[in-house]
Amino acid sequence: MRAKLLALFILFASPLFGQTVAIRAGHLVDPARGSVAKDQVILVQDGKIKAVGADVAIPKDAQVVDLANEWVTPGLMDAHTHMTLTEITGGAPFESFYLKESSTYRGLRGLRNAQTLLQAGFTTIRDVGNEADYAMVDVRRAIEGGMFTGPTIISAGKIIAPFGGQSTAIPPEQGPFWRWEYLDADSPEEVRKAVRENIYYGAKVIKLVADNSSYPFSLEEVKAAVDEAHRSGVAVAVHVYGGQAAQNVIEGGVDSLEHGFELTDAQLQLMKDKGIFLVGTDFPRAHLDIIGTSGGIFAPPEILAPKILDRLRRAYRIGVRMAFGTDTVMEVPNRTRADLMLDYLAVWRQAGVPPAEILKCMTSNPAELLRVNHERGAIAQGLAADIIAMPTNPLDDIESLRKVNFVMKEGKIIRQPQ
Numbered sequence: 001m002r003a004k005l006l007a008l009f010i011l012f013a014s015p016l017f018g019q020t021v022a023i024r025a026g027h028l029v030d031p032a033r034g035s036v037a038k039d040q041v042i043l044v045q046d047g048k049i050k051a052v053g054a055d056v057a058i059p060k061d062a063q064v065v066d067l068a069n070e071w072v073t074p075g076l077m078d079a080h081t082h083m084t085l086t087e088i089t090g091g092a093p094f095e096s097f098y099l100k101e102s103s104t105y106r107g108l109r110g111l112r113n114a115q116t117l118l119q120a121g122f123t124t125i126r127d128v129g130n131e132a133d134y135a136m137v138d139v140r141r142a143i144e145g146g147m148f149t150g151p152t153i154i155s156a157g158k159i160i161a162p163f164g165g166q167s168t169a170i171p172p173e174q175g176p177f178w179r180w181e182y183l184d185a186d187s188p189e190e191v192r193k194a195v196r197e198n199i200y201y202g203a204k205v206i207k208l209v210a211d212n213s214s215y216p217f218s219l220e221e222v223k224a225a226v227d228e229a230h231r232s233g234v235a236v237a238v239h240v241y242g243g244q245a246a247q248n249v250i251e252g253g254v255d256s257l258e259h260g261f262e263l264t265d266a267q268l269q270l271m272k273d274k275g276i277f278l279v280g281t282d283f284p285r286a287h288l289d290i291i292g293t294s295g296g297i298f299a300p301p302e303i304l305a306p307k308i309l310d311r312l313r314r315a316y317r318i319g320v321r322m323a324f325g326t327d328t329v330m331e332v333p334n335r336t337r338a339d340l341m342l343d344y345l346a347v348w349r350q351a352g353v354p355p356a357e358i359l360k361c362m363t364s365n366p367a368e369l370l371r372v373n374h375e376r377g378a379i380a381q382g383l384a385a386d387i388i389a390m391p392t393n394p395l396d397d398i399e400s401l402r403k404v405n406f407v408m409k410e411g412k413i414i415r416q417p418q
């Protein structure tokens, strides 16, 4: 009985339970419109936004957070992460990224990276596979269960690919070791089974790799994945560079193309017409110089970097809907993974994408792609209080995002200006 009373006391003593937090926002940025409203009040209660506006009254007992000198935006999203993976740079084969680490170890890294991202203002991430044996499903459950703080995680479980995952020419005596990381699927029926298996084990998005082997997915196989996933309310993201494989993926009606470095104008136009997102993972040249061909997955940096810039320019000109996604898996001393992810902003700037559009691609656009737009992705009444702030205007200079000094996740203050 005493233990029960104590538990109740702790629950009610928590500043979040039932208490209202009032944020005084000097400049409230609306990324969907590219506009700024001055001197707004955001009332937050039980993790959600209760009211927003200039005339919102602050209740007497509210905890007031003063962001009068800050620019306040919805929390950021990255639509293409691999939280549990660390790339071994310097020409190591692709399999070496995952062969010598257990799912438990990978999960711990995933949690650490997810928390690092949250500190930097990324309140939602989509983790598109390469998570060992469903390690990110457990990270998500631990966060959702209140064991740790962390971002909202939409994870893909195992990547579905034609026989061999993203490995080629492994001798038969090594066995199909990639199956701890991938599901082999070589007919529409096998694709359907793989989608169901993933969803059963906790995947919230389906990830296909369509052209990393000499037998790319057929249109029928793509359609089977889309049909099966959509029936369960889950979106389909596909790793594909271009060519006929990309054509099959676009015509198959997936939700997003990942990378798409070789997409033609006609393919980008078709994506726009069909409402398919591009998650371009637009690597900075300096990163490519470190990772090289990423164990044989990418073209050499001097070829790939200009291609990425050109494709991003064309995608923006044509008007394809885009979501920011980085695919960052390398480690650099004295820089966090979030620092490295924000390096991609320079590529977007170089491609001539205006700051307002970049911010949209990091908030409201991915919210739609991730199918969380009815819960988060904007600062509006009824949505989760995923709110960040910074001391300069991101619509003037998108690099302001590097200065995020306030982070609130579902009403909980993760960090605030000193």
Ligand SMILES: [Zn+2]
Binding pocket: 080, 082, 128, 327
């Ligand atoms: Zn990736």
